[in-house]
Every structure is written in C-alpha cells, then in structure tokens.
Amino acid sequence: MSRHAESAPHSTGRPDQEEGKDQEDGRTAVTVFVALGANLVIALAKLLGGLFAGSPALLSEAAHSVADSLNEIFLLASLKRSTRAPDSKHPFGYGKERYFWSLLAAVGIFVMGGCFSVFQGIEALRSGSSESHTGYVVGLVVLAVALVAEGSSLVRALLQVAGQARQTGRSLREAIRSADDPALRTVLAEDSTACFGVVLAMAGLGLHMITGEVRWEAWASMLIGALLVFVAYQLAKESRGQIIGEAADPALRRALMTFLAEQPEIDTVATLLSMRLGTRSTLVAARVDLVGGLDSEEVEEVLVRLKRTIRERWPLADQVFLDVTDASPRDRERARQERRRLDRAVDGEPGQDDGTGQDDGAGQDSEPGQDSRSGQGGAAREG
Structure with a gap:
C-alpha cells in the first residue's frame, strides 16, 4: 500500500467524523453569544448609571463589561477561523487560532478592564468625589441587575461544562x-470574575453610602482592577503555552505508548512526542525499535496498520508520524523513565507530569553512531 493511498483520507487535518466535536463547538458559540448579549446590555447600563451617580466602582465595572464584550467578539472569531481546512501555508490546519484569539482576549481584559479600573480607583481617591442618595440607589439597582445577567451567563457556561463532565x-x-x-x-473566567467584581462594587458603593467616604469605592475599584x-x-x-506547543493529555500519551508497546512487531518505544494542534487535532510522533527479521514490505505494512489503528481509536490523534530506529540502552532507560512519569501523572501521584510537553529529553537525538533503519521504509512517515 502506498503512502499516498493511506494519507488521502486524512488530508483535511481533522477527522470529519467528529460530529460530536462540531456540536460542542456549536454549544460553545451559543454560550459566547449569550455572554456577548449580556455584556453589551450590562456595559450600557453600568456606563449610564456610573455617569449619573458619579461612581468610580460603577464606571470600573462598565469598563470591565466593555472589555468582556470585545473579548466575546474575539472568541467568536476564533471559533470560526479555527475550523478552516489546512492549506499549503498551514498544512496542520488552523486549530491554534483559538489560542491566539484567546490571548488577545486576555490582553483586552488586562488593558481595558484591569488598568482602567485601577486608574478609576486612584482618581476617586485623589478627587474625593461624593454621590447623592439617588446616585447610590441607581448604582445599586444597576449592579443588582448586572449580577443577575452575569450570573445567568455563568450558569449557561457551567451547564455546558457539566455536560462535558458527564460525558x-x-x-x-x-x-x-x-x-x-x-x-x-x-467565558467561564470572565463571567465568574464579573460576578465577583459586581459584588465588590456593590460592597464599595454601599460602604460609601453608609460612611460618606469615597475611599471604600476607590478601593473596591482597585480590587476589581x-x-x-x-x-x-x-x-x-x-x-x-498552547501557542508555543503543549503535549497531549498524559492519559492519552500513556494510552498511545501502551498500545505501541503491546504490538508484537515492536521491541521498544524509544520516544513518544505529542503536540496539540487545536481542540480537535493532535500531532503524535514516535520512534520505535522493531523486532528483528522484518523485511521492508513487512515494515511498511506494520507502520500503515499502526497509524490507521491509532486514528480509529483516538480520532484526536489525526497527525501520526512513526520513525523506525535502533534503540540504545540509554533510549530504553529514558523510555522507562518517561513511562513512570506518565503513570504518576495519570494516577495523580507526587512528581506528576503537568502535561505541558516536558518530556525531559525524550525527544533528543540518539547517541552518536546510531543508525536509523531508513532502508526498511520506516523513516519519518506521515500518515
């Protein structure tokens, strides 16, 4: 079987049979739209209420909601752009678009939300502004409505996560x-932070109303920031970390290593490396030492079968590379250490691998003089 014949069904870079993943993306889009709608309404209400009441805490919360609204647009863009099919410039697809746009959302929270809130608190301390009784009432009413809206958006996100947890x-x-x-x-981080921030703003505004000292509101604003x-x-x-390239979940890595090690044609799994290419795509690269006595045709058949089986069992691992090599004693010991690290990570024992792709040298080159069995047809083949 030729390599071209084997690779054709997977040239899209993502398993089209993952209808469940597409449905999950649809639910995530609905969650983001709900958060966007809530944030737009809340931002306008907070802004008008803050200007009317002259409340720094309320204006800080308005900046927070504006930042969140912009971030939802970033997240919607990430959902759309990350599902584009691979092309010649991006052969592994656009899955990491989600991580890029999420990074922009984090920058938006920092600049538009955090920095502006701290600035508002400092300005309130310097100016010593005061509010009328009507201003206090308007501010508290606006914040109460905002808490209900933000809470509803948070509940929607939590329900989606709860569904994933059950699955x-x-x-x-x-x-x-x-x-x-x-x-x-x-969305979870934004909504939970927004709810807590609204509570802080209500506390600051309430203490300002009781004591007549603006410092309570100012400190609430700075705490929100x-x-x-x-x-x-x-x-x-x-x-x-995800843009740079993180390893797959330790449980998936251990399952893949176990599967390869159990194959009768494989003597040693010298190295197993992985990198998440997106929420629905993972690159897996393994160096394996085969048992002796296999000719080039048998090696070809073994590699094709292994790659096909991996994709069928773990659709997330849609980019599979296998390299046949001669494993040195050092490679074998390194592989045993890596397996122990994965076992500790999956079992939750001390010293666990955090899944950030730190394989502690498992992907280093072999010792000098070590030859790859490229003549057997096993050198770095892409499925």
Missing part, C-alpha cells in the same frame, strides 16, 4: 480545570 465521567471541578477549549474557558489583571495573566499564560 467524560469527571466531576464538575475536574472538568473546569481540564477544559481544553480556550473559548469556553475564557487587580482581580482582572490576575485573571488576564492566567488566561494569557495558558494561551501562551
């Missing part, structure tokens, strides 16, 4: 922590 057999907390869709993760800066940093850090 994967995880708890809600585990599903939130392991959410691999940056769009959904960003600090919270937004922290959330923006966390989201940007995650997006940065």
